[in-house]
Amino acid sequence: MSAASAPVPGAPLLQVRDVAVEFRTMDGPVKAVESVDLDLAAGETLAIVGESGSGKSTTAMAVIGLLPGNGRVTQGSILLEGRNLVGAPESVMRTVRGRTIGLVPQDPMSNLNPVTKIGTQVAEALLAHGLATKKDVDRKVVETLAAAGLPDAEKRATQYPHEFSGGMRQRALIAIGLACNPKLLIADEPTSALDVTVQKTILDQLDRMTGELGTAVMLITHDLGLAAERAQRVVVMNRGRIVEQGPARQILEDPQHPYTQALVKAAPSVAAVRLRPEVFRAQPAAEVVEPAPVDVEAADAAAPASAPDNIIEVEGLTKVFPVRGQKEDFVAVDDVSFVVPRGETVAIVGESGSGKTTTARMILKIYDPTSGSISYEGTDVAGLKGKPLREFRQKVQPIFQDPYSSLNPMFSIERIISEPLEFYRRGSSKERTARVRQLLDDVALPQSMLRRYPSELSGGQRQRVAIARALALSPELIVCDEPVSALDVLVQDQILHLLGDLQREYGLSYLFISHDLAVVRLISDWVCVMQNGQMVEAASSEEIFTNPRHPYTRKLLASIPGNELDIAV
Structure with a gap:
């Protein structure tokens, strides 16, 4: 580290000047970040936004000195309270990390040790920086977990990560990141894998804790609504460079750079109320009316009534799972009824x-219901066996949440898409190849993808492959289980438009599973x-978003980041 200089009164806590980061690869050096300049004042929250690969996380990791082994800062300075951290020896950075700069990483499951109790992991941070002794560390661990909003902190300290929900694991990471009362906290996509209501709770807790401690926050996110709601200033990055920065509301309500404008337009969490759902409608829908409303105290469980052309009709569906070691079983689905009209999307x-x-x-007939019925085009799904079951599976296809784990990493893209055609013996080898090429065209992927493997594709490209595979057998209904939740807003926008185009072209029906009402609004x-x-509650999309009846629906809508922003798109 260069000689430390005394902090200039009124100077920012963090000053990043002309920083560039480079990674060594087999194909030569790759510039990940170029000429980045930004300031962060004490107690301020600064959001860095951009899609995957924009350089936002790399910039944050350069600040805390946690770049991968093949990465290095090639130019510029990173001044923390006047001290330059670029080139500082590891022994010095170890004292900075945790004590001066805290970190809340993105994925709590992969960043918590699965074989170590939560309390022990918090204790490590406290003991490493001399903020607790072996005598009082247990007490301080409980205090730290309680401050992060974990109920029954004493009991939670003795549990392992797998015994925590996603929200609880994220609270544990926040506890570790703030255990040493750092002056700067780097929160790298701290809630991207969480439901909107849990996300709001976590961010509210983070705001309270950092506010009480006077901690500055560098928030890394691809969610513009979240950035506008939680940060005073926003930095927008694209391809390793800062393209725009300034006050959060100003940047998002009046974006100047074309890339920022594209982000704002594509972000459903910001733009949902401005987009017209009918853009995504398929052909004019058959008339479907709601049934007479039921007792509000019975949770307003209303659903679109049966129409002559419903492709799926679900009645009284219940699923009970036995729980080992417990007398009471777990009721996962309790008396659910709804229909999916042909050519339309039910979320x-x-x-x-x-x-x-x-x-x-x-x-999808992966699980058998405990009770109730599922009717596909008038046929009871539960009774399907042999040839009728094979025909059903060809007409109803899934698209799963994670396009990487749902694609065989050992298969080429051509083999992945053609596999269902081969299994059901559709056409000759030549005809299957032609069909695969047509499907690549349908999902806007180049023919050059045929010989590539899933690991060589981006997340959006992998999801397009998953969609192509689902279309291979010309299904009538596609069950989309969180198909865009793992994608950046620009890629997410592309996939949603693709699903809408395919629905119009082929008359597809969709059952769309999501925890994100902003995305649901679009499709x-x-x-x-x-x-x-x-x-x-169940109603038309317009009714749900303009006149939600159930308190839980209103809670979901209120939890959408940036839902109150007036942003012209």
Whole structure:
């Protein structure tokens, strides 16, 4: 480290000047960040936004000195309270990390040691920086976890990460990041994998804690609504460079750079109320009316009534899972009823654990229902066997959330897409090849992708491959289980438009599973809201978004980041 200079009164806590970061690869050096300049004042929250590969996380890791082994800062300075951290020896950076700069990484499951108790992991941070002794560390661990909003902190300290929900694991990471009362906290996509209601709770807690401690926050996110809601200033990055920065509301309400304008336009969390859902409608829908409303105290469990042309009709669907070692079974889905009109999109929304994915898996006949019925074009799905079951599986296809884990990493893209055609013996080898090429055209992927593998594709490209595979057998219904939740806003926007185009072209029906009401706003004709296994509200998309009746629906809508912003798109 260069000689430390005394902090200049009124100077920013963090000053990044002309910083460039380079990675050594087999193909030569790759510039990940170029000429970045930014300031962060004490107690301020600064959001760095951009899509994957824009350089935002690399910039943050350069500040805390945690670049991968093949990465290095090639120019510029990073001044923290007047001290230059570029080139500082590891022994010095170890004293800076945790004590002066805290970190809340993105994925809590991969960043918490799965074989070490939560309390022990918090204690490591406290003991390493001399903020606790072996005598009082247990007490301070409980205090730290309680400050992060974990209920029954004493018990939680003795548990392992797998015993925590996603929100609880993220709170544990926040506790570790703030355990040493750092002056700067780097929060790298701290809530990207969480439901909107849990996300709001976590961010509220983070705001309270950093406000009480006077901690500056560098928030890394691709969610512009979240940035506008939580930060005083926003820095927009694209291809390693800062293209625009300034006050958060000013940047997002009146973006100047074309890239920022594209981000704002594509972000459903910001733009949902401005986009017209009918853009995504397929052909003019058959008339579907709601049934007479049921007792409000019974959770307003209303659904679109049966129409002559419903492709799926679900009635009284229930799924109970036995729990080992417990007398009471777990009711994952409880008396759910709804229909999917032909050529339209029905969305099922709710938090994790609400039963929406279990419902989808019963419709796909992955799970058998405990009770109730699923009718596909008038035929009871539960009784399907042999040839009728094979025909059903060809007509109803899934698109899963994670396009990487749902694609065989050992198969080429051509083999992945052609696999269902081969399994069901559709056409000759030449005809299958022609079909695969046509499917690549349908999902706007180049023919050069045929010989590539999933690891060589981006997340958006992999999801397009998953969509092509789902279309291979010319299905009538596609069950989309969180198909865009893992994607950046620009890629997400592309996939949603692609699904809309395919629906119009082929007359597809969609059952769309999501926890994100902003995304649902863009693509759905009907919305069913689930909570704790029950359907609490169901109505047209327009009705749900303009006149939600159930308190839980209103809570979901209120939790959308940036939902109150008046942003012209």
